[in-house]
Amino acid sequence: MRKQFQYTAAAVAAALALATGFAQAQDKPVQLKLSSWVPAQHPLNPSLQAWADDIKKASGGTITATLFPSEQLGKAFDHYDMARDGISDFSYVNPGYQPGRFPIMAGAGLPFLFANAKGGTAAIDAWYREYAATEMKDVKFCFAFVHDPGTFHARKKITVPSDIKGMKIRPATSTIGQMVTSLGGTNVQASAPESRDMLERGVADAITFPWGSIVLFGIDKVVKYHMDAPLYVTPFVWVMNKDKYNAMSTAQKKVIDDHCTTEWAEKVASPWADFEYGGHAKIAAEPGHEIYKLTPDQMKAWRDAMGPVEAQWADSVKKVGQDPKKVMDGLKASLVKYKAAL
The missing domain is CATH 3.40.190.170 (Bacterial extracellular solute-binding protein, family 7)
Incomplete structure (x- = not known):
């Protein structure tokens, strides 16, 4: 009886694995354009690439991405609107480049608040999630982060x-x-x-x-x-084009959601934090x-x-x-x- 149960459990596990692979195979391939306005050698870019590589792995290869650094897709000031309009699928945005447009997020830029970037990134991301859907309603908010104090x-x-x-x-x-x-x-x-x-x-x-x-x-x-x-510190956000997200399968949306978290904000921001501190x-x-x-x-x-x-x-x-x-x-x-x- 025990052996039979083991065989059955193994069969169920195998069936689930096959079903998962089949479901991913049915997902339409998605190619993402990631836009970063800092130069190619900036430490943020490898972090964003690592984030994208993990998405590719988690989606069974159905979501791939190309990173465009150095303002290749548009000027730094325009990155929020680029994500809104679909010029980029993900944009690295400094909300402070457009004074008055994002007043809640601007609060994080007030002087003498942040002692460091790593804990500061977790703090700003967790805090801003309550306001992002309202203040940045034109895009899908992924996460927020800061650099080491300047x-x-x-x-x-x-x-x-x-x-x-x-x-x-x-x-x-x-x-x-x-x-x-x-x-x-x-x-x-x-x-x-x-x-x-x-x-x-x-x-x-x-x-x-x-x-x-x-x-x-x-x-x-x-x-x-x-x-x-x-x-x-400067508050930054990583935001996505809404239409691109909405066109994805349920499984693909979950992969994106799983990579738009406070934990991922910290992972992406930490190498940059170390770089600035140095x-x-x-x-x-x-x-x-x-x-x-x-x-x-x-x-x-x-x-x-x-x-x-x-x-x-x-x-x-x-x-x-x-x-x-x-x-x-x-x-x-x-x-x-x-x-x-x-």
């Missing part, structure tokens, strides 16, 4: 908020841009790939950027002063650069100067019918949960 890199030393007055600064996010304006500076809009040229030509005096990317984009050749403080030592080893820490009084001055920026963000959230206190309390609680609160 800071000011400039042609002159910036130690206190009043130093910003009269400066031309390329901000990483819309909220950093609001900070610059509130302190009497001028924002210079430029995507990451365009930033070195802006600084080299004197169109900008400073930039907010993470450490490793300063070297990657060659910006270390045109700035020499670096504030050693976790000023901000940039500090690279710049410190270069001659002619000054990396300086802030005194407790200087740090307090920066925190105190954030009041108008936080108020402006709160107003923008109220305009879309959300409670800014609830939104921010949720983000801060998530940061504490994932050990990433500053």
